[in-house]
Amino acid sequence: MNIITAQNAGFCETESEKKIIIAKNAGFCFGVRRAVDTVYDEIADQARNANKIPIYTYGLIIHNMEVVKDLEAKGVKIIHNEDELKAISHGTVIIRTHGVAKRIHQLMSGLNLNIIDTTCPYVRRIHQIVEKESREGRRIIITGNLGHPEVEGITGWAESEVFVVESEQDARILAEKIDDNACIVSQTTFNYNKFQDIVDIFMEKCYNGTIVNTICNATEERQIETGRIAKEVDAMIVIGDIHSSNTAKLVEISQKECANTYFVQTLKDLPSKLPETTTLIGITAGASTPNNIIEEVQKHVRINF
Numbered sequence: 001m002n003i004i005t006a007q008n009a010g011f012c013e014t015e016s017e018k019k020i021i022i023a024k025n026a027g028f029c030f031g032v033r034r035a036v037d038t039v040y041d042e043i044a045d046q047a048r049n050a051n052k053i054p055i056y057t058y059g060l061i062i063h064n065m066e067v068v069k070d071l072e073a074k075g076v077k078i079i080h081n082e083d084e085l086k087a088i089s090h091g092t093v094i095i096r097t098h099g100v101a102k103r104i105h106q107l108m109s110g111l112n113l114n115i116i117d118t119t120c121p122y123v124r125r126i127h128q129i130v131e132k133e134s135r136e137g138r139r140i141i142i143t144g145n146l147g148h149p150e151v152e153g154i155t156g157w158a159e160s161e162v163f164v165v166e167s168e169q170d171a172r173i174l175a176e177k178i179d180d181n182a183c184i185v186s187q188t189t190f191n192y193n194k195f196q197d198i199v200d201i202f203m204e205k206c207y208n209g210t211i212v213n214t215i216c217n218a219t220e221e222r223q224i225e226t227g228r229i230a231k232e233v234d235a236m237i238v239i240g241d242i243h244s245s246n247t248a249k250l251v252e253i254s255q256k257e258c259a260n261t262y263f264v265q266t267l268k269d270l271p272s273k274l275p276e277t278t279t280l281i282g283i284t285a286g287a288s289t290p291n292n293i294i295e296e297v298q299k300h301v302r303i304n305f
């Protein structure tokens with residue numbers, strides 16, 4: 001096998017006549033790794049402890065069902081809402097990378113629970129910005145997906161009116177009616193180019209309020225790299241869970257550059273064949289995709305395509 005180091009990606013591999021480019025930034029980001037490791041560490045601690053207490057995660061720890069199922073098999077339970085949280089009398093509750101609203105934090109602190117907070121520091125920073133800006137009287141505009149747990153969490157730190165902008169169209173409507181006394185932040189995994197486009201729409205209306213690009217570096221790098229690889233290759237494989245919003249954005253970016261973009265959750269979603277003319281294949285993965293799934297897909301592509 002011939003391995004070539006590529007400047008713009010992890011590496012290229014050749015097997016038969018086809019080449020593969022694997023994104024350097026594919027898979028778990030540091031925030032997700034930290035959260036998942038925390039849950040496994042807690043399971044290990046409990047296994048050694050004579051007085052075992054239940055372990056819960058507040059929502060799915062990551063948007064990847066393979067990992068979630070494994071944790072469930074090891075006894076970790078999921079709390080789905082505030083009512084379920086209130087019904088718990090003891091145990092460890094782990095807050096995921098997406099974070100939670102201030103109200104939920106306060107509720108947890110008031111209960112007799114051991115709280116482990118794995119809110120990603122990048123998300124925590126947005127909570128702080130939103131709390132401060134809203135306290136100073138500014139309305140909050142979040143570019144992100146309405147209903148996404150991270151967006152719900154961010155919304156829950158604001159003390160003023162909040163608007164969620166998902167698209168350029170939403171931005172145009174809002175820009176008509178909002179004044180400058182507002183602060184624009186973003187969901188950490190929002191599409192970087194879309195954020196710029198939305199900000200431009202507000203700027204056209206002579207917006208002069210606060211703008212903080214809170215898209216995390218890991219997301220931005222992953223998206224830029226995905227677009228760059230997708231532009232080069234004949235077929236692009238994006239691996240991630242169907243519920244992962246950052247994976248969905250990678251698919252969107254890839255599709256713009258490469259018509260033969262395949263979104264797969266696991267090996268079984270891969271097509272049996274790629275178009276005849278394919279000689280260069282790109283592989284990337286969302287922030288919540290475990291390494292073993294990436295390895296499996298990569299191995300399959302190398303041997304079978």
Ligand code: F3S
Nearest residue numbers: 029031120122188216
């Ligand atoms: Fe944090 Fe960015 Fe990952 S916000 S959870 S490092 S995608």
